[in-house]
Amino acid sequence: MSEHPGVLERLLSGDVTALARAITWAEAGDARFQRVLSGANERVGKGWRVGVTGPPGAGKSTLVNEMIGAHRAADRTVGVIAVDPSSPFTGGALLGDRIRMDGRSSDGGVFIRSMASRGSRGGIARATVDAVDAMDVFGFQELLVETVGVGQAEYDVVGAADTVLVVLCPGAGDGVQALKAGILEVADVLCVNKADLPGAERLVSDLEEAVELRAVGLRDGWITPVISCSAGKAEGIAEVMSALASHREWLEEGRLREHRSVRRLAQVRRAVAEALDVELWEAAGWRDRASHLLENGKAHYDVVADLINGLRDAVREKTEGSTKER
Ligand SMILES: Nc1nc2c(ncn2[C@@H]2O[C@H](COP(=O)(O)OP(=O)(O)OP(=O)(O)O)[C@@H](O)[C@H]2O)c(=O)[nH]1
Ligand SMILES: [Mg+2]
Numbered sequence: 001m002s003e004h005p006g007v008l009e010r011l012l013s014g015d016v017t018a019l020a021r022a023i024t025w026a027e028a029g030d031a032r033f034q035r036v037l038s039g040a041n042e043r044v045g046k047g048w049r050v051g052v053t054g055p056p057g058a059g060k061s062t063l064v065n066e067m068i069g070a071h072r073a074a075d076r077t078v079g080v081i082a083v084d085p086s087s088p089f090t091g092g093a094l095l096g097d098r099i100r101m102d103g104r105s106s107d108g109g110v111f112i113r114s115m116a117s118r119g120s121r122g123g124i125a126r127a128t129v130d131a132v133d134a135m136d137v138f139g140f141q142e143l144l145v146e147t148v149g150v151g152q153a154e155y156d157v158v159g160a161a162d163t164v165l166v167v168l169c170p171g172a173g174d175g176v177q178a179l180k181a182g183i184l185e186v187a188d189v190l191c192v193n194k195a196d197l198p199g200a201e202r203l204v205s206d207l208e209e210a211v212e213l214r215a216v217g218l219r220d221g222w223i224t225p226v227i228s229c230s231a232g233k234a235e236g237i238a239e240v241m242s243a244l245a246s247h248r249e250w251l252e253e254g255r256l257r258e259h260r261s262v263r264r265l266a267q268v269r270r271a272v273a274e275a276l277d278v279e280l281w282e283a284a285g286w287r288d289r290a291s292h293l294l295e296n297g298k299a300h301y302d303v304v305a306d307l308i309n310g311l312r313d314a315v316r317e318k319t320e321g322s323t324k325e326r
Pocket of ligand 1 (some may be wrong): 055057058059060062193195196197217229230231233
């Protein structure tokens with residue numbers, strides 16, 4: 001019973017303006033997005049999701065651009081979401097694509113959209129995964145998400161992917177030890193970009209050692225490969241693509257279902273948390289109650305306890321009530 005059957009139908013028929021609209025709704029946490037997606041649930045999961053993360057300036061966008069090229073050369077369609085492109089693609093190879101965002105790409109097989117985490121209402125992870133779902137429903141075969149790997153929200157974003165590609169590069173003080181904890185753990189494929197720069201070989205061998213010591217990426221027998229490339233020179237791209245394809249094959253040999261259901265569950269959990277926040281804080285009057293209690297000198301944890309206990313009691317009453325009715 002969508003209020004906007006038009007958008008869903010147009011999305012399914014390959015209209016990019018409908019896709020752009022749906023993503024805008026996803027970004028804004030607009031309820032119309034949920035209706036569109038619910039109407040196309042069976043189409044979610046057809047595309048392959050690759051999350052690309054790594055420190056700022058590692059060359060993620062440059063590599064993503066090369067990946068787009070490789071997919072297009074093989075006649076596969078690509079949808080890309082770039083989360084918080086710092087200094088919007090400046091210096092990166094996607095610079096030329098910036099003006100082609102929002103689906104106005106001259107190549108209909110490519111769709112690139114950037115998303116700002118600051119502007120979006122609610123969680124960026126929820127908004128981004130929703131946006132990728134929309135590109136999936138639209139029918140893009142390859143779904144890429146670029147995010148700067150720094151915080152939990154970014155890990156949540158790449159964690160929702162089928163394959164996580166972590167891009168690193170040699171440079172001041174970033175030995176393996178200096179890498180932000182967590183970034184190696186999420187990697188299904190590790191890529192040392194800027195292989196043309198000094199220190200790249202050292203970083204590759206350090207990473208290989210870390211993988212051997214099983215400090216990173218060992219999951220059910222998948223051993224994270226370490227690939228070096230120079231995205232800026234379009235070198236080593238085939239090796240990166242082949243490592244990604246191997247991970248896909250490995251998942252498709254039997255683990256994909258479980259892999260995805262864990263991610264789906266996390267997606268539900270994030271959406272529940274976000275919806276509950278709105279529901280309780282706004283609709284159920286928690287904001288007013290909380291500010292009232294604070295004004296009366298209650299400590300903030302006592303306010304929290306008051307609210308949570310109140311909720312628990314309400315749930316209990318409801319459960320007991322419905323048991324009695326039976
Ligand atoms: N030497 C060298 N420079 C590269 C290579 N690939 C990318 N770069 C340069 O590294 C800089 C950062 O590239 P981006 O692709 O924007 O990096 P990014 O990881 O997307 O950066 P953020 O999105 O800002 O975190 C740019 O100046 C690129 O030209 C490479 O293979 N070798
Ligand atoms: Mg970038």
